[in-house]
Structure formats: C-alpha cells, structure tokens
Amino acid sequence: MRLAPQPSARPLRLMVLFLLATGVTASPLLSSGCPDRCVCDDQLVVQCAGQHLTTFPVNLPLATRQLIISNNRIVELPALALNYLSDLVYLDCSNNSLTEISESTFGNLRKLAYLDLSFNTLSRIEDRTFGPLASLVMLRMTDNPRLSEIHQDAFAENAALQVLDVSRNNLTVLNITSLIALPSLRSVGLSGNPWSCECENEDLCLWVHLEDEGQTVCGSPADMQGRRLGEVGIQLRSLCHQTLGSWDYLFFVVIGFVIFAAGTVSAWLMGVVMVLYERYIKKKDEQLDADEEDEGGEMGRPSRARSHHEMSN
Ligand SMILES: *[C@@H]1O[C@H](CO)[C@@H](O)[C@H](O)[C@H]1NC(C)=O
Numbered sequence: 144m145r146l147a148p149q150p151s152a153r154p155l156r157l158m159v160l161f162l163l164a165t166g167v168t169a170s171p172l173l174s175s176g177c178p179d180r181c182v183c184d185d186q187l188v189v190q191c192a193g194q195h196l197t198t199f200p201v202n203l204p205l206a207t208r209q210l211i212i213s214n215n216r217i218v219e220l221p222a223l224a225l226n227y228l229s230d231l232v233y234l235d236c237s238n239n240s241l242t243e244i245s246e247s248t249f250g251n252l253r254k255l256a257y258l259d260l261s262f263n264t265l266s267r268i269e270d271r272t273f274g275p276l277a278s279l280v281m282l283r284m285t286d287n288p289r290l291s292e293i294h295q296d297a298f299a300e301n302a303a304l305q306v307l308d309v310s311r312n313n314l315t316v317l318n319i320t321s322l323i324a325l326p327s328l329r330s331v332g333l334s335g336n337p338w339s340c341e342c343e344n345e346d347l348c349l350w351v352h353l354e355d356e357g358q359t360v361c362g363s364p365a366d367m368q369g370r371r372l373g374e375v376g377i378q379l380r381s382l383c384h385q386t387l388g389s390w391d392y393l394f395f396v397v398i399g400f401v402i403f404a405a406g407t408v409s410a411w412l413m414g415v416v417m418v419l420y421e422r423y424i425k426k427k428d429e430q431l432d433a434d435e436e437d438e439g440g441e442m443g444r445p446s447r448a449r450s451h452h453e454m455s456n
C-alpha cells in the first residue's frame with residue numbers, strides 16, 4: 144500500500160518556521176515575554192507594583208501564577224485578558240482605581256486562592272462576582288470608602304473561603320446567612336464600618352458577639368453610635384422580638400371595642416325581638432278572648448243570664 148507522496152523536507156521546515164513566527168507575533172498570549180514595566184521571574188511571578196499603570200498589563204505570560212498590580216491607578220480589570228490566566232493562584236489588585244467588577248471578571252480563575260481588592264473605589268458587589276472562585280481561601284476587600292452594598296449571596300459559593308476582610312468600608316448591613324454556611328470560614332474582618340444597629344442587622348450583631356471584634360461598632364441609630372456590635376446584640380434580640388408592640392395594644396383595644404359593640408347590639412336586638420314576640424303573643428290572646436266573647440254574646444252567656452232572670456222573677 145502506498146501513502147501520498149512525502150513532501151520534501153525543505154518546504155516542511157519552512158512551513159514550521161512560518162507557523163512559529165506568525166504564532167509568536169500574532170498572539171501575545173503565547174509569548175514568554177514580560178509586560179512593560181513589570182518584572183517576571185521563572186517562578187511565574189509577575190510583579191508590576193507601583194508603576195503608575197492606568198490599564199491592566201498586556202503581554203502577560205499565559206502560565207502566570209502570581210500577579211501583583213498593586214499601587215497603580217488601574218481603573219478596570221478586563222475579563223477577557225484575566226480569564227486567559229487560568230493558572231493564576233495569587234492576584235493583588237490593592238490600591239488602584241477600580242470602581243466596579245463585572246460578573247464575568249473572574250469567570251475562569253478556578254485556582255485563585257488569594258485575592259486582594261483593598262484600597263480601591265468599589266461601591267457594590269454583585270451576586271455572581273466571586274461565584275467561579277472555587278479555590279478562594281483569602282479575600283481582602285478593605286478600605287473601599289464607597290463600598291456600601293454586598294449582595295447577600297456574594298460569597299455563597301466560595302466553599303474554600305477561610306479569611307474574609309471587609310474592614311473600613313461604608314457598610315451598614317451585611318446578611319450573614321450564606322457566610323454562616325461556609326464550611327471553612329474562620330475569620331471575618333468587619334471593623335471600621337458604619338454598621339446599623341437596628342433590627343435589620345440583628346443577626347450580624349449576635350454573630351459578632353461570638354466573634355468578639357474590638358473596633359466593630361454601631362454607626363447608627365444615634366443613641367447606639369460607638370457601641371460595640373457584640374454588646375448590642377443581646378439588647379437587639381429582646382428589642383426586635385417584643386411580645387407586644389404598640390400596634391398589638393391598639394389591635395386589642397379595637398377588638399375589645401368591636402366585641403363590646405357587637406354584644407350591645409345583639410342584646411338590644413334580642414330585647415327588641417323579645418318585646419315584639421311578647422306583644423304578638425298578647426295580641427293573639429286578646430284576639431282569642433275577643434273571638435270567644437263574640438261567640439258567647441250571641442248565644443251563650445246572655446241567654447243564660449236571661450233564663451236566670453226569668454227564673455228568679
Ligand atoms: C497607593 O499607591 C500610591 C502610589 O500609586 C502610594 O503612594 C500610596 O502610598 C499607596 N497607598 C497605600 C495605602 O498603600
């Protein structure tokens with residue numbers, strides 16, 4: 144059996160060279176180079192800290208395991224570029240100008256164990272943002288002075304999470320339902336936020352009591368300001384689950400009045416019915432008597448009386 148004629152060695156070698164050349168120049172992702180102003184080492188660590196970068200570095204080695212872009216002025220984490228780095232384990236984005244993180248930003252970073260988003264200008268964290276980060280062990284998200292909203296299920300899927308730090312943000316409430324359910328969580332930093340010490344935050348206050356945090360204090364309401372969350376937890380529990388509130392008392396007063404009124408009206412109605420019935424009976428009796436009298440007047444008593452007269456005469 145004969146195969147197709149073998150191509151001569153020379154054109155094949157040229158073709159391979161051509162493919163390599165185009166591959167290298169057309170796709171920066173395949174380069175073994177290093178981004179401008181960054182330092183890359185053979186441990187797959189890319190260090191770009193404090194380089195006045197305003198955009199995410201390009202030309203990153205595809206196999207990068209640690210990326211440090213802290214102390215720059217980067218305004219956005221581009222999902223596409225980031226998700227090529229599927230071997231990334233460590234990502235430090237602290238002290239930049241990030242204002243938001245889209246839900247697809249971390250879509251492919253399944254090995255990421257450490258993420259630092261501190262000292263940025265994030266304002267809210269959505270439901271799915273950290274969802275794909277199945278290996279995330281430590282998440283630092285402190286010192287975002289505008290951060291006032293974290294979705295109740297933001298960390299629900301981060302089953303490996305051990306340390307979460309959301310200190311010194313602008314948080315007033317935090318729903319801890321999904322946090323409590325995380326099996327590995329052992330430390331949560333909450334201090335330096337203007338926490339609301341009202342019933343909406345009762346669970347958090349009671350939880351902090353167990354964790355015993357020093358600088359975790361109430362920011363509102365006014366009469367609770369500065370008090371430690373752990374202290375007010377017990378107070379909130381009795382305050383928020385009062386057996387009777389003022390509305391309950393009002394309810395009882397109204398219900399009492401309604402019952403009283405209904406009783407009075409029904410008694411009156413009963414009275415009226417009784418009176419009418421009595422009158423009816425009386426009338427009927429009188430009518431009977433009258434009928435009897437009428438009958439007797441024609442042939443009964445008077446005739447008897449007459450005969451009496453006749454006899455006595
Ligand atoms: C943030 O980075 C700037 C340089 O871009 C630096 O001067 C500043 O000290 C850093 N701040 C913190 C809190 O690390």
Ligand SMILES: *[C@@H]1O[C@H](CO)[C@@H](O)[C@H](O)[C@H]1NC(C)=O
Pocket residue numbers: 288289290291313315
């Ligand atoms: C923090 O949140 C409050 C509302 O809860 C808002 O009035 C205030 O401006 C926020 N602070 C910053 C620095 O964004």
Ligand SMILES: *[C@@H]1O[C@H](CO)[C@@H](O)[C@H](O)[C@H]1NC(C)=O
Pocket residue numbers: 295296318319320321
């Ligand atoms: C807290 O979040 C859970 C889901 O994680 C939700 O079922 C619950 O209603 C939330 N609680 C409050 C007070 O919003």
